[in-house]
Amino acid sequence: MHSGEGRDRDKEKVFVEHCKGVNGIDKVILREVRGCSAEVYLYGGQVTSWKNEYREELLFVSSKAIFKPPKAIRGGIPICFPQFGNQGSLEQHGFARNRLWSIDPDPPPFPTNNPNKAFIDLILKHSEEDMKIWPHRYEFRLRITLGPGGDLMLTSRIRNTNTDGKSFAFTFAYHTYFAVSDISEVRVEGLETLDYLDNLKDKVRFTEQGDAITFESEVDKVYLSTPTKIAILDHERKRTFVLRKDGLPDAVVWNPWDKKAKAMPDFGDDEYKHMLCVEAACVEKPIILKPGEEWRGRQEISAVPSSYCSGQLDPRKVLYTD
Structure with a gap:
C-alpha cells in the first residue's frame, strides 16, 4: 500500500460515531486508527466497552446488566457522584450514573497540540428533581478520550454553580x-503497605500487609493516600492494566465473590471470577467547592503485554518507568 493510500484511509476513518445502543439508548463509539475502540452510553455518561487493536474487550460488563433507566448499568466505568457509597438520602453511589447526559455544546478548552481525534465531551447539570434530594446547582463536564495507542482517559470537571452562596x-x-481471565490469578501492585478502610468490617482502618494484593474471597476496601499509578496484573492473559490518576487520592478495590454475586439480580453467579474493580476515587475526605470553584479529576487506563520473569511478572517495569 502506498503511503498516500494510507493517508486517505485515515481520512475516511470515523473517529466518533453517534448511534443507538441496547434498548435504543444513545451511545457514542470512539475509534482509533490502529483498531482500538470505546463505547460510551449517554445514559450514565458511562463507558461500556474498551477494546484493544486485537478487538479484545478490556472492561467487564455483566451478561445480566440492565440497560434500562433508572437502573445503573452493571459494568464498564460507572461514575459515582455526588457520593461514593451509601449515606443519607442519596441513592447508593449517587445519581450521575443513572441520569441521561448531554453532548456538551461548550466544552472547556484543552491543549490545542492534543493529537487525539477520538473524544467526546458530555455534560450533566442539576435538575429540579435532583435538587429535591441534593439541593445544589452544579455543572459536571466529562471528556472521554481514546488515545492513538489505545489508552482510555476520563477527565471530570465539576463546578459549583450555586447562586445562594453555598458551598x-x-x-x-x-x-x-476490569475484565480479567481468572480473579485467583490476578494481583494488584502499588497499594502494598498502605492504610485502607475495610467496608466489610464497618470501615475500620487497617494497614495492607504483603507485597501485592491477591484474591481468594470477597474484597471491598478503600485504600488511602495512594500513588498516582497502580498496576493490575492478569497472569493468565499475560496482560497488565496500568491505572494513572490525578486529583483522586484514594483507590477502591472490589470483588463481590460468590455469595454476593448470587444475590445481585443484574450480575451472573460466576461472573465475579472474570472481573475486578479498581477505582480511582476520593472517598475519605470529601471535596468541598465554593460557588464558582471547579474540581478536576482524571483517570487514564492502558493495557500492556507483560511477560513472565522467573515465574513472576515484573511489575516494576510498569510501575516505575514512564
Missing part, C-alpha cells in the same frame, strides 16, 4: 470494572 461537598469514584 457543597461530594465524594467521587470512577467505578472501573
Whole structure:
C-alpha cells in the first residue's frame, strides 16, 4: 500500500460515531486508527466497552446488566457522584450514573497540540428533581478520550454553580470494572503497605500487609493516600492494566465473590471470577467547592503485554518507568 493510500484511509476513518445502543439508548463509539475502540452510553455518561487493536474487550460488563433507566448499568466505568457509597438520602453511589447526559455544546478548552481525534465531551447539570434530594446547582463536564495507542482517559470537571452562596461537598469514584481471565490469578501492585478502610468490617482502618494484593474471597476496601499509578496484573492473559490518576487520592478495590454475586439480580453467579474493580476515587475526605470553584479529576487506563520473569511478572517495569 502506498503511503498516500494510507493517508486517505485515515481520512475516511470515523473517529466518533453517534448511534443507538441496547434498548435504543444513545451511545457514542470512539475509534482509533490502529483498531482500538470505546463505547460510551449517554445514559450514565458511562463507558461500556474498551477494546484493544486485537478487538479484545478490556472492561467487564455483566451478561445480566440492565440497560434500562433508572437502573445503573452493571459494568464498564460507572461514575459515582455526588457520593461514593451509601449515606443519607442519596441513592447508593449517587445519581450521575443513572441520569441521561448531554453532548456538551461548550466544552472547556484543552491543549490545542492534543493529537487525539477520538473524544467526546458530555455534560450533566442539576435538575429540579435532583435538587429535591441534593439541593445544589452544579455543572459536571466529562471528556472521554481514546488515545492513538489505545489508552482510555476520563477527565471530570465539576463546578459549583450555586447562586445562594453555598458551598457543597461530594465524594467521587470512577467505578472501573476490569475484565480479567481468572480473579485467583490476578494481583494488584502499588497499594502494598498502605492504610485502607475495610467496608466489610464497618470501615475500620487497617494497614495492607504483603507485597501485592491477591484474591481468594470477597474484597471491598478503600485504600488511602495512594500513588498516582497502580498496576493490575492478569497472569493468565499475560496482560497488565496500568491505572494513572490525578486529583483522586484514594483507590477502591472490589470483588463481590460468590455469595454476593448470587444475590445481585443484574450480575451472573460466576461472573465475579472474570472481573475486578479498581477505582480511582476520593472517598475519605470529601471535596468541598465554593460557588464558582471547579474540581478536576482524571483517570487514564492502558493495557500492556507483560511477560513472565522467573515465574513472576515484573511489575516494576510498569510501575516505575514512564
